[in-house]
Amino acid sequence: MTTEKKMLKVVLFTGYACNNNCAFCIDADKRAIPEKTTAELLKEVVKARSKGAYVLEIIGGEATIRPDFNRVVGAAKRLGIPQVTCATNGRVFADPAAAKKIVASGIDALIFSVHGPDAATHDELTCAPGSFAQLKKGLRNLRALGFERISGNTTVVKPNLAALPRLAEFYIKNRISNVEYIFVDPNYGGARNHFKELVPRISKAAPQMRKALKLGRAAGMDQWKVRYVPLCHFKDCLDQISETNERELFLTEHWAPDFRNTDAIGSRAAVGRRKTARCRGCRLFSACEGLWVEYLKNYGDAELKAVK
Numbered sequence: 001m002t003t004e005k006k007m008l009k010v011v012l013f014t015g016y017a018c019n020n021n022c023a024f025c026i027d028a029d030k031r032a033i034p035e036k037t038t039a040e041l042l043k044e045v046v047k048a049r050s051k052g053a054y055v056l057e058i059i060g061g062e063a064t065i066r067p068d069f070n071r072v073v074g075a076a077k078r079l080g081i082p083q084v085t086c087a088t089n090g091r092v093f094a095d096p097a098a099a100k101k102i103v104a105s106g107i108d109a110l111i112f113s114v115h116g117p118d119a120a121t122h123d124e125l126t127c128a129p130g131s132f133a134q135l136k137k138g139l140r141n142l143r144a145l146g147f148e149r150i151s152g153n154t155t156v157v158k159p160n161l162a163a164l165p166r167l168a169e170f171y172i173k174n175r176i177s178n179v180e181y182i183f184v185d186p187n188y189g190g191a192r193n194h195f196k197e198l199v200p201r202i203s204k205a206a207p208q209m210r211k212a213l214k215l216g217r218a219a220g221m222d223q224w225k226v227r228y229v230p231l232c233h234f235k236d237c238l239d240q241i242s243e244t245n246e247r248e249l250f251l252t253e254h255w256a257p258d259f260r261n262t263d264a265i266g267s268r269a270a271v272g273r274r275k276t277a278r279c280r281g282c283r284l285f286s287a288c289e290g291l292w293v294e295y296l297k298n299y300g301d302a303e304l305k306a307v308k
C-alpha cells in the first residue's frame, strides 16, 4: 500500500519481443530494443516487493515466450507479491505442457488479448496466421487445468468495429467476466504509423463499444469496461470506465527497458490525452481525460460535446 492508501501496481515490461505482430501495437517501433535479462527482472521483482507492490503485471511484447517467464513469476510469488498477473496473446497456452507449467508457477491471473471473434478478424490484426486458433486452444487448456482467473482485453480499431458485438458473445461464451474494450492509442507505434487504416472516429467506435457493454450486462457481466474514451460518448455507462476505477484504486508505475514512469496514470492524463475548448463547462470535466493527442491532431475535436 502507498501512503495515499492506493495500491501500488508495477507493470514490469520484460522487453518488446513478440510472437504476434499486431498492426496497432504501441511497441511496433521498439522491437530492436534489447530484452531485459533474467537477472534484471529478478532484481526488479525484489524491488517491486520492497516498494510494497500489491499487483505485479508482467507484460512484453509477449512475456510468456521467454524461457525465464515461470522463474520470474515464481520469484514474485515466493516474495509474497499478492497479485502477479500477465497480459498475453494466449498462444503459448495452446501447448498443454506449457500451460501446466505456467499455472504451476503461481500466476494469479491472466489477461488474454482478443481482437476479433473469429480467425479472420483476429489474425488479420495480429498479422499472425493461426494465432486465434492457438488462443482458443489456450483458453480450453487453462479451463481444463481449473484455471479460472482469465480476463480479456480488446483493442478497438477500424477493422474490428463491426465485429465487437460478436466478440462480446465470444467473451460471454467463454465466461470471461472481466473485459476491457480499449480505444486504440495512436500516440505511438503501429496505430500512429497507419492512422487512417486503423483509428476509428470515436463517434463510430462508441456505439459499438456501448453495444458490447450492453450485451455483457444482459449476460450478467457487469465488470466489463471501456478505456481511453471521452466520457461524453459514454454517458449511459459511466460506471464502466476503466480510468475512473483505476484512479481510485491504484498508483501505477511502468518499468520498461527504455523508460521508467512512476505515475503512469497521471502522465497519461497530463501528456497523452487532452481536453479542448469544447469541454468548457462540461460536468464530467474532472473525471474525463479527453481524447488522445494524436487523434485530435488528425481528426480534431468536433465530436466532443460538453455534458451539461
Ligand code: SF4
Residues within 6 Å of the ligand: 230, 231, 232, 233, 275, 276, 278, 279, 282, 283, 284, 285, 288, 289, 290, 291, 304, 305, 306, 307
Ligand atoms: S466534453 Fe470534454 S470533458 Fe466533457 S466528457 Fe467530452 S471529452 Fe470529456
